[in-house]
Every structure is written in structure tokens, then in C-alpha cells.
Amino acid sequence: MRKTIFSAVLYIIAMAIILGTLTYGRPSAVVGLFLVSGLAVGSLYALGGIGLVVLYRATGILNFANGAVGAFGVMLAWQLGQWGVYAPLTWLAALLAAVLLALGYGRFVAPHLAWRPPVIKAVATLGFALVVLGITGFIWEDDIRSFSLPTDKSAIRVLGLRVTITRLIVIAAALGIVVAIYVFLGRTRIGLQMRALANNRNLSALMGVKIVRVETIAWGISGLISGFTGLMFGDLVRLEPQIITFLVIPSIAAAVCARLDNLMLVLVSGLSIGVIESLLTLSPMLKQVRPTAPFVIAAIILVWHQRNSKINISGDD
Amino acid sequence: MKLNKVLAMLAVTGMCSVGNAAFAEMMEPTCGASTGKAATGEAIKVGGIHGNAAPGDFSSSTDAAKAYFDCVNANGGIHGRPVDYMVENDQWNPELASQAASKLVVDKAVVAMVGNGSFIEMSVNAPFYKEQNIMAMAAACAVSECFESSNLVSTNQGPLASSVGAAQYAEEELGSKNIACIGLAIPTVGPWSCNEVTRFMEARGKTGSTVLLNPGAPDVNSGLLEAIASGADTIMVNLPAGLGVAMLAVAQEQDLGDAYKWIASTPLYDASVPGALGEYWDGKLFINAELVPFSRDGADNTNWLALMDKYAAKDDPRDTFSQAGYLSARYFTETLMAMDAKDIDDRAKVTTAIKAISGYTSDMTCGPFYVGEADRHMPNHAGVMVVVKDGGFKEVRDCYEYDSPYFAELIETEKKLGLR
Numbered sequence: 154m155r156k157t158i159f160s161a162v163l164y165i166i167a168m169a170i171i172l173g174t175l176t177y178g179r180p181s182a183v184v185g186l187f188l189v190s191g192l193a194v195g196s197l198y199a200l201g202g203i204g205l206v207v208l209y210r211a212t213g214i215l216n217f218a219n220g221a222v223g224a225f226g227v228m229l230a231w232q233l234g235q236w237g238v239y240a241p242l243t244w245l246a247a248l249l250a251a252v253l254l255a256l257g258y259g260r261f262v263a264p265h266l267a268w269r270p271p272v273i274k275a276v277a278t279l280g281f282a283l284v285v286l287g288i289t290g291f292i293w294e295d296d297i298r299s300f301s302l303p304t305d306k307s308a309i310r311v312l313g314l315r316v317t318i319t320r321l322i323v324i325a326a327a328l329g330i331v332v333a334i335y336v337f338l339g340r341t342r343i344g345l346q347m348r349a350l351a352n353n354r355n356l357s358a359l360m361g362v363k364i365v366r367v368e369t370i371a372w373g374i375s376g377l378i379s380g381f382t383g384l385m386f387g388d389l390v391r392l393e394p395q396i397i398t399f400l401v402i403p404s405i406a407a408a409v410c411a412r413l414d415n416l417m418l419v420l421v422s423g424l425s426i427g428v429i430e431s432l433l434t435l436s437p438m439l440k441q442v443r444p445t446a447p448f449v450i451a452a453i454i455l456v457w458h459q460r461n462s463k464i465n466i467s468g469d470d
Numbered sequence: 471m472k473l474n475k476v477l478a479m480l481a482v483t484g485m486c487s488v489g490n491a492a493f494a495e496m497m498e499p500t501c502g503a504s505t506g507k508a509a510t511g512e513a514i515k516v517g518g519i520h521g522n523a524a525p526g527d528f529s530s531s532t533d534a535a536k537a538y539f540d541c542v543n544a545n546g547g548i549h550g551r552p553v554d555y556m557v558e559n560d561q562w563n564p565e566l567a568s569q570a571a572s573k574l575v576v577d578k579a580v581v582a583m584v585g586n587g588s589f590i591e592m593s594v595n596a597p598f599y600k601e602q603n604i605m606a607m608a609a610a611c612a613v614s615e616c617f618e619s620s621n622l623v624s625t626n627q628g629p630l631a632s633s634v635g636a637a638q639y640a641e642e643e644l645g646s647k648n649i650a651c652i653g654l655a656i657p658t659v660g661p662w663s664c665n666e667v668t669r670f671m672e673a674r675g676k677t678g679s680t681v682l683l684n685p686g687a688p689d690v691n692s693g694l695l696e697a698i699a700s701g702a703d704t705i706m707v708n709l710p711a712g713l714g715v716a717m718l719a720v721a722q723e724q725d726l727g728d729a730y731k732w733i734a735s736t737p738l739y740d741a742s743v744p745g746a747l748g749e750y751w752d753g754k755l756f757i758n759a760e761l762v763p764f765s766r767d768g769a770d771n772t773n774w775l776a777l778m779d780k781y782a783a784k785d786d787p788r789d790t791f792s793q794a795g796y797l798s799a800r801y802f803t804e805t806l807m808a809m810d811a812k813d814i815d816d817r818a819k820v821t822t823a824i825k826a827i828s829g830y831t832s833d834m835t836c837g838p839f840y841v842g843e844a845d846r847h848m849p850n851h852a853g854v855m856v857v858v859k860d861g862g863f864k865e866v867r868d869c870y871e872y873d874s875p876y877f878a879e880l881i882e883t884e885k886k887l888g889l890r
Contacts, residue, residue: 186695194689295527297711297742299719308723315724390688391716400688427689434692435699441655443692444684 168425175432175439185312187431193316195427196324197382197389198447201404202411202419203330204378209413210338211347211371213354214263215275218255218282220401222376223383224394225289226251230384231300231392232293240303248380254285255376260369267354267364282398289394300387323385327423330378331416347371406447410454426450499777502542502803509547513554514806514814515581517574519595520610521588523561526710528587530787531609532557534774534795535585537781542803544781549811553803556580564594571595575602581820584802585609585795592616593658604817605824605841607802609794614658621821623847625801625839626794627760629653629663631851632735633708634874636758637667639855639867640704641674644731644756648677650702652693652717654709655682663708663735670874678702683709683717690717694724704731711737715746718755727754736760736853740789744861755858756866761793761834762854763865768833770797793834801830801839828887836869838889851877 176184201219208216226247233243258281266274304318338344346367349357358364386397407426411418430446433439442449516539518532536555543552556578558570567590574580575598583599586592587610596619599606608616608624616622617630627635633651640646651667653660660682668678679700683693694717697705705721707714714737721727727750734757741764747755762771774796778788786792805823806814813819830839836852855867884890 183695183699186698187692190689190691190695194691197688297715297740297746299715299746299748301719301748305723308725317723386688391690391712391719393712396686396688399686403688430689431692431695434696440696441682444687 171429172432175435179435182313186314187435188428189311189314189316191428191431192424193320194431195424196327197386198403198407198426199327199420199423200323200382200385201401202407202423203327203416204375204382205404205408206411206413206416206419207334207378208371208375210351212368213271213351214278216375217275217279217401218258218285219379220398221282221285222251222254222379223386224397225254225285226380227300227383227387227392227397228289228293228394231298244384247384248377251380251383252373252376255372255379256369259372264365286394286398298392300392302388305388319388326381327420331420334416343367343370403447406451409451412458497772497776499541499773499780501538501545501777502548503546505546507546509543509550509552511551513552514548515578516553516555517578517580517583518555518557518585519560519567519570519588519591520557520586521560521562521590528610528791530789530792531587531795532585533782533786534778534792535609535799537778538796538799540781541777548803548806549814560588560591562590564590567591567594571598575604581815581817582607582802582824585798587791589613592622596622603821605821607798607824609798610791612659614662617848618846620845623841625797625850626791627736627850627853629659629708629735630666630876631848631872632758632760632853633663633667633706634670635853635872636706636733636735637670638872639756640731640733641671641676644704646704646731648702649704649706650679650681650697650700651706651708652681652683652697655684666874666876667706673875683713691720693717694720704733707734707738709737711740711743714738715743718747718751722750727751732756736790739856744858747858751858753857753859757856759854759856760850761790763856763863764788770832770834797832797834801827829889840887840889842883842887844883846879848880851880
């Protein structure tokens with residue numbers, strides 16, 4: 154507990170110093186705009202990171218294919234929209250396609266790698282991401298497209314910046330998913346089995362946990378979150394499969410900051426990364442390094458975590 | 471699919487009554503010697519390099535050049551001989567771009583490069599072309615090396631001229647006093663073109679600033695906010711179309727359409743853009759077109775569409791780069807046809823002939839095409855302005871020449887060549 158409070162205080166001090174340095178001498182109205190903008194982008198990172206951590210906690214697999222699966226889903230929704238399909242049905246189709254893709258991998262590929270080291274499992278998902286991206290690129294050749302949701306048209310003003318309902322949905326969804334997954338993993342039998350499986354697959358199997366069933370559910374949930382994230386990214390970032398696919402990278406930074414474990418920390422990390430990245434724009438000297446911000450922050454956090462223990466992609470401490 | 475979009479746009483804009491395209495479908499394209507007989511004999515080797523991989527496809531320039539050469543081969547060729555047009559894809563990879571140039575120039579011994587279109591190829595190969603004494607008559611250039619090298623010349627304008635053109639329209643017609651130019655954070659693209667916009671504005675006693683955006687940045691919002699924080703009254707979107715549409719979507723989210731004047735360089739002059747932007751930008755976004763609108767009447771514009779219909783694949787884009795590719799191939803063909811037949815396999819003589827080009831004209835461009843012996847080539851520095859209107863584009867200013875310190879040297883060259 155003391156350690157947690159110490160870390161929290163340190164985080165607050167570090168953020169205050171960073172934000173104070175970056176915003177020094179700037180009008181508060183301008184700072185407010187960048188702050189809210191950063192929170193909006195950070196919520197996207199957090200949403201992507203939460204999708205990663207949910208599956209990781211349940212299966213021990215760091216899934217690099219989340220972005221590609223979501224990109225396929227939103228492209229499908231766009232295509233159906235072009236054909237005149239009723240909009241809510243196109244969103245459902247996107248979610249369904251993402252779930253099916255994730256389930257397909259989780260059911261038919263992942264079990265064959267079950268006993269391989271975590272790094273190999275992660276790299277295999279990267280291969281899957283490239284396959285899905287390739288198929289998406291084959292079906293939908295490079296063109297200028299846009300995807301919008303009805304919630305884009307309504308907005309509220311926060312510190313001078315217009316924040317659409319879609320962005321609020323992202324923030325609410327990130328919070329909602331964190332709470333729902335906490336409850337699911339902590340209060341349900343399947344959740345308990347998922348945690349057991351992620352912790353020790355051999356022991357779980359010996360104790361009678363139905364591995365295939367539990368992992369299938371985990372992949373299904375992961376696919377659902379990926380599909381939702383893809384719809385949000387397609388709307389709020391841009392409808393380009395390549396961009397959506399590789400948004401998983403800054404999302405990984407948010408997940409790594411939370412040691413691939415604590416969902417609330419993923420949320421805080423994602424939002425913090427978004428805000429710092431946005432405020433870096435205010436510095437003439439540092440604005441060029443903005444794209445590297447998520448990884449620099451993740452590296453610093455990793456080094457901080459390592460001060461007393463070891464951490465690697467397998468989660469072994 | 472893109473042809474359908476172009477045709478749809480023609481119908482919507484009403485710029486061309488029944489339509490240039492409809493007429494083009496009926497007419498027989500002309501090219502080269504126009505004999506109607508297939509060329510025979512040993513082929514003249516010509517190369518071309520485009521970039522085609524995610525996130526962009528510049529192949530429409532070489533597609534159009536290939537269609538033109540196919541037409542030439544079916545119509546008597548050049549001095550009776552066919553053109554063997556060999557095209558390579560650099561896939562936006564500098565190493566592949568270098569290999570492609572080496573393969574074509576050294577291994578295949580092409581006499582010239584025609585229709586090149588890439589972000590990468592010109593940056594990598596400009597010194598190589600000079601070293602090999604070969605001319606590249608490019609068509610889809612976007613980097614400074616393409617316009618500031620001795621052995622490269624392009625029929626398109628690139629971001630600098632197009633941005634200055636858009637800024638000039640805004641300053642003269644929209645009353646802009648401070649323009650924030652949002653460009654790509656690639657030194658030979660964004661800073662090169664946006665800084666020239668600032669120079670242009672300062673030359674007119676106004677102000678400008680540059681905002682740079684990483685090509686893969688998910689957060690375009692902060693770029694927009696930076697532009698707003700600069701105090702600008704006009705925001706220029708000088709970005710590839712996909713990123714530009716994302717930027718405008720964020721501006722729409724902030725409901726800034728009426729709070730600022732919005733202008734853009736050529737990449738947003740694409741038939742897909744008005745549909746992707748939606749009604750919000752109707753009448754608000756002014757775009758510079760580096761070649762004349764696709765739909766405009768004119769011998770070359772009509773012939774280009776007819777030629778694409780007959781010799782290109784149905785789904786090859788009919789866009790600005792395609793127009794420019796057609797023009798590069800046409801100028802190259804006419805240059806070789808004017809040469810002595812025995813010299814057209816001699817690269818040095820072909821290079822000399824291309825450098826001697828002075829005053830080719832086309833209804834596709836607002837000024838003459840010339841090359842000359844110089845370290846800078848930008849013959850195309852006059853254009854047209856359009857506004858996004860009714861799901862298409864409406865022309866708001868006919869051909870006008872851009873006025874900026876950058877063009878002074880070019881204008882001197884044109885005077886020496888007797889083009890003014």
C-alpha cells in the first residue's frame with residue numbers, strides 16, 4: 154500500500170513538472186485546448202491498451218493483431234454503408250467480423266502455440282496482423298474514405314475545445330470496460346479460470362479448467378473490444394487500415410506502463426501519454442519528437458519498474 | 471471505380487455540359503505519328519519508376535505514360551520503332567528505388583526515364599541520373615530534389631508551387647493576412663513548401679507560419695491547434711489527401727469551417743475528396759489544381775481520356791498524376807520524333823534533346839513546358855483554383871501565374887528562352 158501511495162505521489166509530481174515545463178508562459182486558454190485534445194487522443198491509446206491487457210491477463214498472449222482486426226471491421230462497416238445497409242447493422246457487422254477473426258485465430262492457431270514461449274506467441278499475432286492487413290488492403294485498395302458516426306454531430310465544450318459525443322463515448326467505454334473486466338475477472342467463475350490460466354496453464358489444466366472454452370471466451374471478448382476500438386479509430390483518427398493497425402503500437406506503450414496487468418493504470422497511462430504528446434506540440438524544440446513520446450515514456454516507466462524486480466514480455470517477475 | 475467517380479463529378483460540376491468524357495468515349499485517340507499501323511523493329515528502351523505501397527499509390531503517372539506508349543506503338547511508333555516502356559515500383563523504399571534506377575539505367579540501358587511518380591525515387595536517384603547523364607521526365611513529383619536537380623523535370627507542380635498558388639489566391643481573393651501552412655514533417659516536402667508560403671506572404675507584407683505533421687501521426691488535432699495558436703486567419707492543408715481529409719474532419723469536429731478561411735494544395739483536388747469530406751465543406755474549401763480540371767474541354771484533355779479508355783486498364787485512375795504522366799510521355803515522344811532516327815538510341819543525344827525542349831504547350835497546363843540546362847526545373851508554375859461544391863469541384867479562378875521570390879530565377883530562364 155505504501156508503495157502504491159509513493160508511486161501515485163511520484164506520478165503526480167512528475168506530471169506536474171512535465172506539464173508545468175511544457176505549458177510555462179502559455180495562455181491558459183491555449184493550454185486548455187491542448188490538454189483536452191491530449192485527453193481525447195489518450196483515451197484512444199487507453200482503449201487500445203485495455204484490449205491488449207484484457208487478453209493478456211486471460212491467456213498470456215500479447216496480441217499485436219488487435220488493430221488489424223479492428224481495421225478490417227471498420228472497413229467492412231464502411232463498405233456496407235456504401236451499399237446502403239442500415240447504419241447500426243454495419244456497426245454490428247464490424248463487431249461480428251472482429252469477433253470472428255479473433256475467435257478464428259484463438260481457436261485454430263493460438264492452441265498450436267500454447268506451449269511456446271510468450272515472445273513467440275506475441276510475434277505470431279504480429280504475423281496474423283500482417284495477414285489481416287494484407288487481406289484488408291487487397292479487398293479495399295488505397296483510396297480516400299471517411300467513416301462517421303451520428304454521435305459526431307453533437308458535442309459539448311470543455312475548456313474551449315469542442316468534444317464530440319463520440320469522444321465521450323470512447324472515454325466512457327474505456328472506463329466501462331475497465332470496471333466490467335474487473336467485475337468479470339474478479340467475480341465470475343470464468344473470470345477466475347481465466348486468471349488461473351494466465352497464471353499457470355499447466356496447473357489450471359490439471360485442476361480441470363476447460364482451457365479451450367475459457368480461451369475461446371477470452372478471444373471473443375478481445376475481438377469485441379478490437380471491433381469497437383476499430384470503429385472508434387476509423388471515426389476519430391482516419392479510415393486507413395494501415396494507420397489503425399499500427400495504432401496498436403502506442404497502445405502497447407500504455408499497456409506496458411501498466412505492466413500488462415492493471416487496467417486502471419492502462420487508462421491513466423494512456424491518458425497521460427496523450428496529454429504529454431499533445432503538450433509537446435507547444436515546445437518549439439520538442440514538438441518534432443512527439444511521435445516518440447509513447448515509447449520514451451514506456452521505457453522510463455519500465456526502467457522505474459525494474460528498480461526492484463525484473464519484467465519481460467512473458468510477465469515473469 | 472475511380473473513372474466512375476470522375477464521370478460522376480463531371481455530371482455534378484456541370485463544368486463541361488454534356489461532358490468531355492462522353493465525347494472522349496466516342497473519339498479515336500491520337501498519339502505519335504498516328505498512322506494506325508503497328509510499329510516494328512527494335513524497341514526503344516524507356517524506363518519509369520513509381521511508388522505504390524501503403525499508404526499511397528503514385529502509379530497513375532506511369533499507367534498513363536504506358537497507355538500513351540501503347541498508343542504510339544499501335545500508331546507507327548517513333549521513327550517506325552516501338553517503345554519498350556519498363557516500369558519499376560520503389561514501394562516507398564529508398565533501397566528499392568536505387569535498385570530500380572540501377573536496373574533500368576545500367577542493366578537495361580534505357581535512353582530516358584518518363585512518367586516517374588514517387589516521394590522517394592527522386593530524392594534517392596537525382597545524383598545518379600546526373601552521373602549517368604540521363605534525363606527523367608517525371609510526372610508525379612512531391613520532393614524538392616525533383617525540382618532542384620539538373621536531370622529531373624516534371625510536368626506536375628509539386629507542393630511548393632501549388633501551396634504558393636493557393637496562398638496567392640487566398641491573399642488576393644479571400645483577404646487572408648496570416649496563413650498557417652500545415653505540411654508533412656519531411657524536410658524536402660513540408661518545410662520546403664510551407665516556408666515558401668511564409669516567404670510569399672512576407673513579400674506581400676503579411677505573415678505566415680509552418681506547422682509540421684508526422685505522416686503516421688494519429689493525432690492531427692494538435693497540428694490543427696498549433697495552426698490556430700499561431701493567430702492565423704487562414705489555414706492551408708498542404709498534406710496528402712488521406713491525412714488532409716483527417717485534418718479537415720477534426721476541424722469540422724471543432725466547427726471551424728466558418729471561423730477560418732480554408733485552402734489546400736493539389737493533393738485534395740481528387741475526385742474522391744468531396745464525397746469523403748461531406749456537405750460541411752461545401753463552398754468552404756478552396757483548392758489549387760496544378761493541371762487544369764479533368765473535365766475541361768481541350769485537345770489534350772479529351773485525347774487523354776480517350777487514350778486511357780482505349781489503352782489503359784479500366785480501374786487505372788484518371789487523376790492529376792495521370793494527366794501529368796500522359797503529358798510527359800507525349801513530350802518525350804515528340805522530342806524523339808524530332809530527332810534524327812539514328813540518334814534515338816544514344817542516351818547522351820536524347821538527354822541533350824530533352825534539355826533543349828522549349829515551349830511545348832498543352833491545354834492541360836497553364837503555361838509552356840521547357841527544360842533547359844539548369845540546376846532547377848519547375849516549368850509548371852501557374853494553375854487554377856477550384857472550390858468544393860455540390861459533391862464535386864467548381865472552378866473559381868482560371869489560369870494564373872504564381873508570384874513569389876522562388877520563381878524569379880525560373881522567370882529569368884523563360885525570358886532567355888523567349889517564352890515571355
